[in-house]
Amino acid sequence: MKIALAQLNYHIGNFDSNTEKIINTIHAARGKGADLVVFAELCISGYPARDFLEFKEFIGLCEQSAQTIATACTGIACIIGIPKHNTNRSKGGKDLHNSAYFIADGKVQQVVNKALLPNYDVFDEYRYFEPETEFTCVEYKGHRIALTICEDLWNDIENPLYVTRPMDKLMEQKPDVMINIAASPFAYNHDEERIAILSDNAKRYNLPLFYVNHVGAQTEIIFDGGSLVFDNQGKVIDELPYFKEVITYYDLSDDSQVTPQQPVTLMPERQSDIEQIHQGLILGIRDYFYKSGFKQAILGLSGGIDSAVVCALAAEALGAENVMAVLLPSKYSTGHSITDAEDLVENLGCMSETVEIKSITDAFETALHPQFEGLPFNIAEENLQARSRAVVLMAMCNKFGYILLNTSNKSEAAVGYGTLYGDMCGGISVLGDVYKTQVYQLANYINRDKEIIPQNSIVKPPSAELRPDQKDSDSLPDYNTLDTILVEYIEHRLSSGEIIQQGYDEATVRRVIKLVNTAEHKRYQTPPILRVSPKAFGMGRRMPIVGKYLS
Amino acid sequence: MKIALAQLNYHIGNFDSNTEKIINTIHAARGKGADLVVFAELCISGYPARDFLEFKEFIGLCEQSAQTIATACTGIACIIGIPKHNTNRSKGGKDLHNSAYFIADGKVQQVVNKALLPNYDVFDEYRYFEPETEFTCVEYKGHRIALTICEDLWNDIENPLYVTRPMDKLMEQKPDVMINIAASPFAYNHDEERIAILSDNAKRYNLPLFYVNHVGAQTEIIFDGGSLVFDNQGKVIDELPYFKEVITYYDLSDDSQVTPQQPVTLMPERQSDIEQIHQGLILGIRDYFYKSGFKQAILGLSGGIDSAVVCALAAEALGAENVMAVLLPSKYSTGHSITDAEDLVENLGCMSETVEIKSITDAFETALHPQFEGLPFNIAEENLQARSRAVVLMAMCNKFGYILLNTSNKSEAAVGYGTLYGDMCGGISVLGDVYKTQVYQLANYINRDKEIIPQNSIVKPPSAELRPDQKDSDSLPDYNTLDTILVEYIEHRLSSGEIIQQGYDEATVRRVIKLVNTAEHKRYQTPPILRVSPKAFGMGRRMPIVGKYLS
Structure with missing residues (x-):
């Protein structure tokens, strides 16, 4: 089976442009002899579509785009991400699932829903989606694919955030390959984290893994691409470029060996944060x-x-x-x-x-x-x-x-x-x-x-x-000191006491933290901030304005 | 058993002031011969404390306040709301529970955790809390109390938002009274909704219900009070004043009959929206x-x-x-x-x-x-x-x-x-x-x-x-028309097509909706807006800025 990974730049709610881009890519991949082309999580709508997801018309337009794509998808299969009505709504639950459609022969053949819904930092997925609790592999061309969506693979062994792990259930059906479609935003330290956790999954389940991310920015949220392919030992076989669109091809043999179809240059060393x-x-x-x-x-x-x-x-x-x-x-x-x-x-x-x-x-x-x-x-x-x-x-x-x-x-x-x-x-x-x-x-x-x-x-x-x-130094400590205190408080959520224990001057620490907390009303009214760190001001950090707690 | 309801105005993160207010109320209630005084959801921290909840020190201070309150709580029992560490964290899940402490004899006697976590509109409870799945009644003075937290009673029969209903499980333990502590924000139509849904619970479970809400504003979120007492037929026995602090007292007989201990004047008619x-x-x-x-x-x-x-x-x-x-x-x-x-x-x-x-x-x-x-x-x-x-x-x-x-x-x-x-x-x-x-x-x-x-x-x-x-009329339709279109789009999330079908001029509807969507970047930078409707701009309505969808 020949698999294509499509790492593309979508635009939230721009159905014409997203659909056209997906269909063009399907045609291109078919031209290259691919059997399956994999797109990213919620690529139909763009991510994050936020409260557009509460408009019935918006969900209808997503479904309409999916049908247009399905019609174009013959002689090849594809996987797309889409917000989809929860058809099991009678027993309760949110209106939508965060879904993947497996499309072949011009039709949606199978629907897979996301189970683990991130609801921290910039993520609000419980606001819109009902988590899935049942799991079925996708059968295609003699392969059994464990298809999951982003966070579904993102449950740390050491410090689990969720009580379930969808792959544990999918393994009962003996898949021979994993595919994960994602919308994983950029932060300067996130590439290493991503590689580590995905590699861990490939190793743990002893399966090769294809991982497709978004690239491109949606207001403040930047997606860096860096899609990944692993062998069943968790070794990186390919790491797609960062910050640009690309389509790559792989051969998956009957015994689940992965062979890239284009020259691969694995990065000799990671890019610096800067x-x-x-x-x-x-x-x-x-x-x-x-x-x-x-x-x-x-x-x-x-x-x-x-x-x-x-x-x-x-x-x-x-x-x-x-x-x-x-x-x-x-x-x-x-x-x-x-x-x-x-x-x-x-x-x-x-x-x-x-x-x-x-x-x-x-x-x-x-x-x-x-x-x-x-x-x-x-x-x-x-x-x-x-x-x-x-x-x-x-x-x-x-x-x-x-x-x-x-x-x-x-x-x-x-x-x-x-x-x-x-x-x-x-x-x-x-x-x-x-x-x-x-x-x-x-x-x-x-x-x-x-x-x-x-x-x-x-x-x-x-x-x-x-x-x-x-x-600036008239009223602020030198920036090395200031920035270290700020990182401890904002990124690591330490209290002033804990920061002082690290050896920083007590008066300085207390003053800085007081300044941070009393500037909340100003930050509330500032423009969206391009997010490049694990903890940016904006949707990823939600603080009360009239709160009294000063740490 | 004599029950006091304390409808108070808290201040987020102001532990000194919140703790002092709670303790003073405990003393006052004991002075009036009450056996139990009930405070609102998360009264210790104030609501919503947002990302303060991600600071370990903040959670520590909540626990410290609870211990101070417990020490003062002798000769009477109390129920307080508190964000509490999830002690079952090893199997996975968020760090915190949204909890109620039942305190008597100077000690925390029992902990009840919230099961249904609102994560819509202004609410972000999945961001912080792990939902509870096990339920136990509180035994006190010969009564068996089904103690729940806000949303736990807020699962519509007709259109359920959650797959479980905590009261269904608590009923297996044959409680004879329900107590619900809440943080239910004001919207001009919310009082009727609250009475209807709580009355429905009292009737369905054939139990009297004591319901305690916050009063007071936390930046943009206003709590209107209006705490409630129902008999086991769902009839309102008392409706506490709106927009002010108050403590009221009730006698609960051994056969679960409720008698107010102060004169009650039920409102002859609802206040107008305005x-x-x-x-x-x-x-x-x-x-x-x-x-x-x-x-x-x-x-x-x-x-x-x-x-x-x-x-x-x-x-x-x-x-x-x-x-x-x-x-x-x-x-x-x-x-x-x-x-x-x-x-x-x-x-x-x-x-x-x-x-x-x-x-x-x-x-x-x-x-x-x-x-x-x-x-x-x-x-x-x-x-x-x-x-x-x-x-x-x-x-x-x-x-x-x-x-x-x-x-x-x-x-x-x-x-x-x-x-x-x-x-x-x-x-x-x-x-x-x-x-x-x-x-x-x-x-x-x-x-x-x-x-x-x-x-x-x-x-x-x-x-x-x-x-x-x-x-204004040079560039906008008259305000009656404009406001109706806006309500349909913003409050009811109808598409332009659906609004036009109601008989509004097509060009006007399309222009108004385009104006709303293209003003998103302006609203992003405006001050917090006092929330008085079911759908306010701000945290309750989260829209993309660079999105293309125009409805």
């Missing part, structure tokens, strides 16, 4: 614009490292000619900030404009003079600058059809070091899941072949430049 | 400020009905002396808008300031002249006005410590008729779950005894006043 984050962010920006029907980005360029990195990433994702960098100097901007920003624009070849904001902030201060008279300069005047810049950038969006890129990093977003409706604005946040220390690594990576980001933007002390001689 | 919404919003505003540690609100007063209604509600919630209304006229503001706003300020007696924004928008237009020269006036200039107002209001927040109240209504929020970082700003949205047609009803209700909101604000055609002679 290389992965770099590729993920570029795909994230590109798909956000492409799938929203926009082409051009705008951002404020301060001369600092964050906006410089965002500008460079946007230029790579969209083409420098589609990036408008706006310099918005105030009376507190230093001369080197402006020249650093200008150097970057020249290095990238992107568009640029300069809009001075002094006359604008003066107008605000004059208008507010009756109310503010006699009161000292404080955060109100600082924020006026950040907000005036945002209003200018948004006016240019409204006039010319740009999308504003947010340039806040994760460290700032964590401690609320940013102005709501000011530098926290944007259609999408590029660095909101990248700690400041990682932003430096990204800048150096972007400069790996030649200086794109001016060295001065990298080496100078970070500053918001909202008052004379301001530096 | 009365309920009015009370809910006032409680929502008040608790948002109180629990955040703020006292004073600010809002922009346009002379229109939305900001007038928000101002009146804020004055009632916080006291007029704590409300700052700012008039922000532009060159497009009509004279009557200013006088209408001034009349309202006088009627309420709140603070007010006037800040002209013409010089500010002029400064923006001058600064952007090089970029905008020769291009026609459009949405860019319209939004400059809305955003300039927001910057002024936020500057006053930063200077004086106000929280900005958002004044957008649900109809506007739905179709994206509002400016991001402009009139869509605020700490909390008061009317974001109230359709425009309901805003009119609210205004009339506020004026029920005397004219508070100037009649002119109610009767004049709605306008954003962002260009000369602008009216």
Whole structure:
């Protein structure tokens, strides 16, 4: 049996485009002599379709797409992922299953439903789907396929999250191969995890395993591809490319030996976290614009490292000619900030404009003079600058059809070091899941072949430049310390006590954690953040706003 | 046995305050001779504690609070709700149970875990909790109590959401009374639903039922109280007040007859939706400020009905002396808008300031002249006005410590008729779950005894006043039509085709639904919205941003 794996980029709710892509791939695979082509989990609808799944019409359109695909699927079989009505609804349960259709001879031959439904981090599958409790292998071309969906293989032996393990039941039917269709989002450490847990399954059940993932971004969620093929010893036979679409072919012999039909170059070593984050962010920006029907980005360029990195990433994702960098100097901007920003624009070849904001902030201060008279300069005047810049950038969006890129990093977003409706604005946040220390690594990576980001933007002390001689270090610990505390609190959910026990200064730890918790109301209103870590702000981290607990 | 029901207002993560309130209530109930006092679901932590539940320290503090309460609980028993470690974790499952502790003689005597975990709308209980599958009654003072938690009784006979029904299993142990502790959020139609489904349980199992709910708001989620007592025929014996804290007492005889120990006045008729919404919003505003540690609100007063209604509600919630209304006229503001706003300020007696924004928008237009020269006036200039107002209001927040109240209504929020970082700003949205047609009803209700909101604000055609002679009806259908289409789409999840079949104009329906879907990126960044309907924007409605499906 010849098996094709289709690692493709879908678009949520774009039935025409998804269906066409699937049918074209079926035709291509048949042309190459494949007997079976495997698509990813919920490829018909795109993932995550969220509450679109609560619309009956949406589910009807999914079924209609599946029938169109089935009609095209003759002389070859395929496996597609689809949200499907729970036909056993009379005894209770949610309306839908997260299903796989096995299609052959122009018809849906068999339906397999997902049993283990992830409902943590960014996942909400219990919101929509009823878990399956019965399991049947798919028989095809003399093979017995144990077909499962993503999380169904994702139950750690050491620390099980679910009480059942679908493969244990499927093994009673003596399958000779496993196929798993997935929607497994990118995080910089997730590729190793995926390989380890899937390899463990191949070994445990002594079966070869074909695993197909999505690639492409859906708003904040990035899928990195990296689909996998294992032999029955759990050895990786093929690892598909990351961050791009690809179709690959394998021969599965009668005794379940797998032979790739194209040259395979297994990676000699894993990509670094920063290389992965770099590729993920570029795909994230590109798909956000492409799938929203926009082409051009705008951002404020301060001369600092964050906006410089965002500008460079946007230029790579969209083409420098589609990036408008706006310099918005105030009376507190230093001369080197402006020249650093200008150097970057020249290095990238992107568009640029300069809009001075002094006359604008003066107008605000004059208008507010009756109310503010006699009161000292404080955060109100600082924020006026950040907000005036945002209003200018948004006016240019409204006039010319740009999308504003947010340039806040994760460290700032964590401690609320940013102005709501000011530098926290944007259609999408590029660095909101990248700690400041990682932003430096990204800048150096972007400069790996030649200086794109001016060295001065990298080496100078970070500053918001909202008052004379301001530096981030005036009010925050150094970023190495800050980021370590933040990782322990946000990623590892340690308490302040536990972090202090690691040797960090008590006052610093308590202050940082208080800042994180009291900035919750700000983060609630920020743009979607491209997710590159195992714990990003947004749907994957849901915190109360008026809660009192400060750890 | 004498049973006390404690319908209280908790604060998420405020262990000191919640524990003290519970202990004081135990002492008070013991003083009144009660044998058992019943508190609400997850009262120890507050509800919903969301991802605080992922912090081990948080769960430890819950347990510590429970032990403190247990120590105080002698000479009386109590039932409290608490998130508790899943001690059976070795066989798999989530870390926590949503539990009830039965406490007597200074110790936790029995633990009951929730079986049916709501994971729809605003609920995410599968994110944290493992469902229970085994059930045991609580024995106390010669009674056998079937103790369940909220959703455990919430499984419709006609259309079951869950495959099991905990009470069916508990009935095998022949209980003589049911107690249900709940965290059932307010929606204007939810009181009737609650009474019907609980009455149905009392009848079906032929047992009296004591039901205790939360009261008070946690950011956007409002709990309305309305705890209930039923006899074994499903007849309401007592309905506790809505929107306030109360403790009530009942005698439960050996043959399970229930006698209230205080005068009971059953409501002759249900409160209207608008009365309920009015009370809910006032409680929502008040608790948002109180629990955040703020006292004073600010809002922009346009002379229109939305900001007038928000101002009146804020004055009632916080006291007029704590409300700052700012008039922000532009060159497009009509004279009557200013006088209408001034009349309202006088009627309420709140603070007010006037800040002209013409010089500010002029400064923006001058600064952007090089970029905008020769291009026609459009949405860019319209939004400059809305955003300039927001910057002024936020500057006053930063200077004086106000929280900005958002004044957008649900109809506007739905179709994206509002400016991001402009009139869509605020700490909390008061009317974001109230359709425009309901805003009119609210205004009339506020004026029920005397004219508070100037009649002119109610009767004049709605306008954003962002260009000369602008009216909402220039670009939107009339609000009766708009709101009906929105309810069908948002609340009932009908497709455009189904709505058109009801007789609505096809072009209008398609345009409205397209507006709703393309405004998703705006709503993502708006403040939390006080939830008063069964389907509010926010955590209860999770939509993709880059999705293509338009219904």
